[in-house]
Amino acid sequence: MKPRTIISLEQALSLPYATLRFAHLGWRVIRIEAFTAEDGGLQGDPNRYVGSMVADSDRRSYFIAPNVGKESVALNLKQKEGRDVLHRLIKSLDADVFCCNTLPSRYKGLGIDYPTLKDIKPDIIWAGISAMGPDYPGVPGYDPVVQAMAGYMDLTGSADGAPTLMGVPVVDLKAGDEVYAAVCLALAERAETGEGAEINVSMLQAAASWQLTTLPLLDFGAQPAEMSRSGNEHRKFVPTNAYPTTDGYVFVAIGNDGQWKRLCDLAPFAGLARPERMTNEGRGRDREAIQAEIWALTRTLGTSELVEMLRQATVPHAPILTIPQVQALPALADRLTTTITPEGKRVRLQPKAIDRQGDAFHFAFPPRYGEHTGSVLADAGYTAADQASLRASAIIPT
Structure with missing residues (x-):
């Protein structure tokens, strides 16, 4: 052309x-x-x-x-x-x-x-x-x-x-x-x-x-919390957040029940597993407790240790990189x-x-x-x- x-x-x-x-x-x-x-x-x-x-x-x-x-x-x-x-x-x-x-x-x-x-x-x-x-x-x-x-x-x-x-x-x-x-x-x-x-x-x-995850909710009887600020948490999927480590932060995003199970299969996170948390809906009801528990667990681990653990379990995650670190990524x-x-x-x-x-x-x-x-x-x-x-x-x- x-x-x-x-x-x-x-x-x-x-x-x-x-x-x-x-x-x-x-x-x-x-x-x-x-x-x-x-x-x-x-x-x-x-x-x-x-x-x-x-x-x-x-x-x-x-x-x-x-x-x-x-x-x-x-x-x-x-x-x-x-x-x-x-x-x-x-x-x-x-x-x-x-x-x-x-x-x-x-x-x-x-x-x-x-x-x-x-x-x-x-x-x-x-x-x-x-x-x-x-x-x-x-x-x-x-x-x-x-x-x-x-x-x-x-x-x-x-x-x-x-x-x-x-x-x-x-x-x-x-x-x-x-x-x-x-x-x-x-x-x-x-x-x-x-x-x-x-x-x-x-x-x-x-x-x-781009407001396809919020504007349509107005006609579905959504609650205000579904359409307002939620920090680093996802308003629908639990758990999703930036979790502290001994030397930084790692973002973890659990997008389905299979990923939650694989997270709980990791030895440090085994205590998270409970029957009422097997579905995202159940985890939503226990959101605050789950976030607090994961927060307490990850802060005892180093960033590289946690990243390798999550990688092997195929749990979606990423260390929170600085702009210089982004520039140096092998993928970029x-x-x-x-x-x-x-x-x-x-x-x-x-x-x-x-x-x-x-x-x-x-x-x-x-x-x-x-x-x-x-x-x-x-x-x-x-x-x-x-x-x-x-x-x-x-x-x-x-």
Whole structure:
């Protein structure tokens, strides 16, 4: 399959993550970043300026991982001439996909709404991410806000503690994955019909779609405890928890009665076995006592000792690893993607979601703000004189 071209007006994390997945496929990803001739503000994606300095002032640590393998064009879309440039890029570069994650209320004014771009390129696939979709065009949204709105925080944390954010920006990443999947589907459909598509991803709706273990319970007469914070315990399966050892913690997840029996067959845990605990329903009624008993048992064992014991019994478990330990896992170490800083330092990044035969693992370092403005415009037929005129008109940076 020939590499595709994606033009994306992107910032923050949700959409850059989506287009990263296309960059992983070897597709051309051109990020459009805002440009203004006004003084006093940082230009482009705000995430460029978050974290420790890696290469220069606009390529800091938080910006690196989602933006490898991409090109950057700085463009003033508030001016008609800038919008005309974008439209020419889409047409001249035969862009397959246009993406954006700005407020829907701004689409038309920036010349990026689907009807406008469809007139320019009828088979364009258009994808937008926003907090609550086009029905709520003025509502801004970031991952933590939507975690709160979608009930994630009410489900995370200790039962007697405060609502808590999840440790990974799951809503941003979920929305990005929805764009990735929907664009791939739209491309497959376009191959059959020749038609483009409009894709609107609501972060709220995408997040709520993962509430399949809670939202449906409302119509089943569930008790509040079935839909509220439970710490590290599972609300349905018992026992599940992070248990202390002499030198750390091990997470154990008993998902069926056979696993419970195998746990109880282990000598240190033999005392857990009682007839009334043979089923998960029975264990649910004795939840507090079981948790206390296992807690007391595991804290006398070393992490490696407990892990080996559970491994031999085929009981689902894992030591709770630090991020450096995750990076070193044999199952991941050879699958990490990489990039090279301008100074020549090799940087290990997260793995791709899946392996595909022949795909690359090494990607170009993220671009400076507007780094490829000239080369991309040249690809679209803009001469040196044309670009000089655009710079004089404050449509692209000098």
